[in-house]
Amino acid sequence: MRTILISGANSGIGLNIAHKELKAGNRISIGLRDLESVKGSVIDPNNWTNEKILLNKYDALDKFSAKKWVENTVSKFGGFDTLINCSGVLSKVPFLYKDGDEEEILNTFNINFLAIWHLCRISWKHLSQSNNGRIIVLVSMSGKRSKGDLAAYSSSKFALMSLCQTMKNKGWEENIRVTAICPSWVNTKMAEKISSIEKSKMTQPGDIAEICSTILKLPMQSVPFEIALNCNYEI
Template identity: 30%
Template sequence: MNTFENQVAVITGAASGLGLVIAHKLLYEGARIGLLDLNEQALNDEFVGNPEQEERIGVDVTDEQRVAQAVARVAERFGKIDILINCAGITGATNIKSHEVDTANLQKVFNINFMASFYTAKAVLPYMLQNNYGRILHVASIAGKEGNAGMLAYSASKAAVIGMAKVQGKEYAETGITVNALAPAVIQTPLVDAMPEAQVKYMTDKIPMKRCGTLEEAANMAAFIVSPENSFVTGFTFDLSGGRATY
């Protein structure tokens, strides 16, 4: 398959979970990719055999200056940037009521889930505008639509991500650039594996299919959203919820 031949992507959180699976899918389909993750060693462990298609960059995505430098490095190596997929994210402390939320933890979750996505979009958009083409996907969560009790920081930060996709989708609608969000329910990832069992059960019980989504299901949808074929949808939040959300 060569859906993404001659396309250049930037993917955050590329060393694990959804970012890792999406990156491998796009590489298989011909993309050249800037792989961004805080864990540079994990990037080197997970990506072997395609050096001509990969630019691996260990970077703290909450550092705006370093994000801009990383994006510039990808653009310099491959000549352009067509795609941005923001997968980096954390849940923060969970199973805790709002009056007990630690402010520092909430700020950390917002910095990684929202601010980092803003920084990467801010950095790639000038490159996309040069070519009047781009696909940006912010990975949000069904929690950003409905709010999960015990997950104030995560739910609110993902709601902010959805709001950003709506705004950016409108702002760049006439430029050939689309900006969308993806709102999964529970996907079986290391992030979910690390959550308290009670919190995972609370979320899974809300899903009519009564199961977690798979990384492959999420990667397939993400790949479609950032493909050239998806050209008339922008500012939209795609559900991946096993029937939990139908709006």
Template identity: 30%
Template sequence: MNIFSKEALAHKHILITGATGGIGYETAKTAAAMGAKITATGRNEEKLDKLKEELLQLTAEENLFLMPADLADPKSREELVAAAEEKLGFINGLVNSAGVGGGNIVEALDEETLEQVMNLNFNSTLFLTQLVYQRMLERKEGDIVNLASLSGLRGTHGNSAYAASKFAVVGWTQSMAVEAIEHNIRVNAVCPGYVDTEMAWNSIRKKAEKKGISFEEGMEEAKKSIPSGQLSTPQEVANVIVFLLTDAAPNIVGESLKISGGSVMR
């Protein structure tokens, strides 16, 4: 079976959050190329328009629905799910890719930053999933993939808020998976290390500034910290996500798949 064929996801309507950049962007394109109907959301309408242009080269317009949404707003979440189902039908695939970096060393962490990071990375993700999951329960069908992080499996210096939010995603994924599989719904997480995206660049830049070195030097240090010597690509992570959405992964349940170039071994 070719899991990346044009028919591999033809039976799926997949809602992808955080689709305006990085991993979410590549996941939307990859899933569309595999035949899925795509609902994509993000805050930036201009970037959503750019994504739509690329998706139209891969699939027909009737298979697409793009809508800006503020996932921190309950009404916006409800409107997104209702509009997506009205346009493309039952959502039987969900990719929670929206997220934000941020944080500080523990003694300098403020309540506002912690609330912002936890709200988008965990709370909003959970409650959007709840809306979609309730519909999946009626059909006893669905696949959910949450974007966590290697920082959700081990602590990282100066990154306590982000790590806490991603540890929460991993724990929630495992707990939800145990409940959901009873209804033929699979829930998994992916846990990338450094990925060649703007979020990683900002993290590397921040660390470089603290050390008084250039961004380029900071990037070289980051690569040297990875056994493979390179950052993962958004496409590599997207490939793992869409694999988990296919019928080729029927017994992968409650996992937190690491994509780290071997970083977890150090």
């Protein structure tokens, strides 16, 4: 049985991962800006035993809330061995940004990169002590290549991919394995804002939940670092 911290679990990919891991018998600790956002959903705590799920107030821009989340999880479950980062924000700020766009650019980096770095950093000791630690980060294909002119978003994801590579290096001898999942179009609310691909032809959130489930079952010597997913052909 694993004890898993999951960010961004109020919808989409994170919600599907949380539900699948609950059904698998694992314990999950979820960080949410709005604790009411999962009410009536498949991970509504009212539908699960108190020993299996913990909701925590978490804002990616509030370092104190991240610290409290980790502390609450350790207090309730005695520790944890897995961190899955699904939170993120879309930005359409282009390379030739307008004066005044700097705030959105910084906000994009703070949420998509620095907040994840901070959460991984303060979780590191607990993940290492588990002797079978896992970090899974939903990076995006935009962290591997840049298409179009989403400069702020893609740059934040390239930075995140670099962080994953560094964590892989550091974690190798510290009982932590890191996996960066890099999908292109996923059928989520974010994709609706920028893609014209039919929803049925996109990667589905449940597909990524299945991939995460497999990763968590693999032995330390067989955990993949990078998983790239394309729902459409790219040159």
